[in-house]
Amino acid sequence: MALWGGRFSDAPADAVFALSRSVHFDWRLAPYDLRSSLAHLRVLQSSSLLKSDVAQKIEAGLRELILEVASGKFLPNSEDEDVHSALERGLTEKIGEVGGSLRAGRSRNDQVATDLKLFAIDHMLDIANQITHLQEALIAKASEYSDAPAPGFTHMQHAQPILFGHEIAKHIHAFARDIDRITDWLTRTSVSPLGSGALAGSGLGLAPEVTARDLGFTGSSANSIDGVSDRDFVAEALFIISMVGVHLSRIGEEWCIWATSEFGWAKVADAYSTGSSIMPQKKNPDVAELARGKAGRLIGNLTGVLAMLKGLPFAYNRDLQEDKEPLFDSIDTLRLVLPAVTGMVATTTFDRGKMAAAAPQGFSLATEVADFLVRAGVPFAQAHEASLTSDVHNSLTVAGAIASRKTIGATGGAALAKQLSDAAAETKATQVKISAQINAFSEMMSQ
Numbered sequence: 482m483a484l485w486g487g488r489f490s491d492a493p494a495d496a497v498f499a500l501s502r503s504v505h506f507d508w509r510l511a512p513y514d515l516r517s518s519l520a521h522l523r524v525l526q527s528s529s530l531l532k533s534d535v536a537q538k539i540e541a542g543l544r545e546l547i548l549e550v551a552s553g554k555f556l557p558n559s560e561d562e563d564v565h566s567a568l569e570r571g572l573t574e575k576i577g578e579v580g581g582s583l584r585a586g587r588s589r590n591d592q593v594a595t596d597l598k599l600f601a602i603d604h605m606l607d608i609a610n611q612i613t614h615l616q617e618a619l620i621a622k623a624s625e626y627s628d629a630p631a632p633g634f635t636h637m638q639h640a641q642p643i644l645f646g647h648e649i650a651k652h653i654h655a656f657a658r659d660i661d662r663i664t665d666w667l668t669r670t671s672v673s674p675l676g677s678g679a680l681a682g683s684g685l686g687l688a689p690e691v692t693a694r695d696l697g698f699t700g701s702s703a704n705s706i707d708g709v710s711d712r713d714f715v716a717e718a719l720f721i722i723s724m725v726g727v728h729l730s731r732i733g734e735e736w737c738i739w740a741t742s743e744f745g746w747a748k749v750a751d752a753y754s755t756g757s758s759i760m761p762q763k764k765n766p767d768v769a770e771l772a773r774g775k776a777g778r779l780i781g782n783l784t785g786v787l788a789m790l791k792g793l794p795f796a797y798n799r800d801l802q803e804d805k806e807p808l809f810d811s812i813d814t815l816r817l818v819l820p821a822v823t824g825m826v827a828t829t830t831f832d833r834g835k836m837a838a839a840a841p842q843g844f845s846l847a848t849e850v851a852d853f854l855v856r857a858g859v860p861f862a863q864a865h866e867a868s869l870t871s872d873v874h875n876s877l878t879v880a881g882a883i884a885s886r887k888t889i890g891a892t893g894g895a896a897l898a899k900q901l902s903d904a905a906a907e908t909k910a911t912q913v914k915i916s917a918q919i920n921a922f923s924e925m926m927s928q
């Protein structure tokens with residue numbers, strides 16, 4: 482059912498309908514659309530634009546639809562254009578023509594922006610929560626290897642010995658920044674576009690700040706044109722997801738290298754590996770490879786949306802319908818990759834003997850010699866030279882080199898233990914905060 486047939490004498494050509502239709506992907510906005518319809522209904526009711534018996538009828542219809550959408554009993558049909566038209570059809574089928582009264586003071590333009598924001602908030606919270614589980618797996622793995630010496634690298638060359646737990650632990654902090662980004666994003670995204678109407682605001686005196694509060698937003702759009710046109714929250718969410726994807730990809734690359742027979746450090750669990758159809762001996766780190774590969778797709782979704790927004794006139798243009806598939810795809814992709822990488826990290830074991838044997842190789846103790854000479858008063862430039870020519874470094878040990886690094890963030894055992902216990906406490910605190918936000922969101926959705 483189209484919502485706009487009035488001035489047209491012909492229905493759209495099949496090709497036009499096929500091109501402009503979005504219900505096959507935007508149907509997943511249905512629960513958010515219904516919830517924002519309830520908020521809109523309340524504001525219509527409180528401004529006495531709807532008779533109370535009509536309002537009650539509409540509310541009962543919406544509540545029935547909420548259940549039927551959740552159970553899959555109500556579905557879009559082949560004539561529905563988008564989620565909004567499908568749900569309006571559903572409502573009028575249930576309660577008759579009065580269902581159309583909900584359209585007063587609202588446009589699909591502010592409606593779709595609101596629905597997509599609610600969807601994005603709901604899913605970004607879930608992603609933040611999933612990231613904390615990966616952090617837990619990294620903390621556990623880092624603790625398991627917090628006494629295992631290994632070579633550390635720069636330029637993929639042996640540089641200085643480190644504790645392998647320190648190597649694993651670095652990833653925890655990248656994901657902590659990603660969660661920070663989600664938290665910042667939530668603050669900025671918490672502005673409701675509902676009430677912006679088509680672009681000029683509501684002429685019926687409906688209070689946008691009231692629907693905003695009802696939907697859990699902190700405020701409503703300060704400019705109705707911006708309200709319906711702003712998709713910064715989509716682009717920013719896609720950037721955050723891409724950044725998480727890049728972090729996962731770097732884990733993937735590391736795992737692939739460590740699992741080679743040349744390195745032979747990582748033993749990836751069978752459940753997180755795959756075999757080859759032709760070479761029976763093969764065990765491939767496909768999870769790590771897909772983590773690396775999917776990052777490309779996430780970055781593609783981000784650049785696609787930025788390109789769509791660039792130069793787009795104000796206010797609403799149909800181009801904006803192209804914001805949804807990339808966002809849905811990035812969210813779905815990340816929610817596939819995160820648990821798989823979490824499981825891979827949790828179940829991989831590392832060969833302590835091989836890592837320890839490699840730790841002193843490649844003159845990796847040369848810095849210790851230079852540091853030793855500096856402590857004895859030799860200028861660093863001379864010490865640097867002497868360290869490679871002298872055989873003094875043979876008398877230095879990997880354990881000594883590691884233990885001497887005691888400052889915040891360093892690889893020494895005590896510094897690493899503190900890093901890991903701080904990270905564990907921070908992750909717990911983040912989990913508590915996020916689950917409170919998740920609960921508040923689902924509480925809002927159920928009202």
Ligand code: ARG
Nearest residue numbers: 503563589590593797801802
């Ligand atoms: N399906 C549309 C979208 O996703 C909904 C808004 C349509 N608005 C309009 N003026 N045609 O953007």
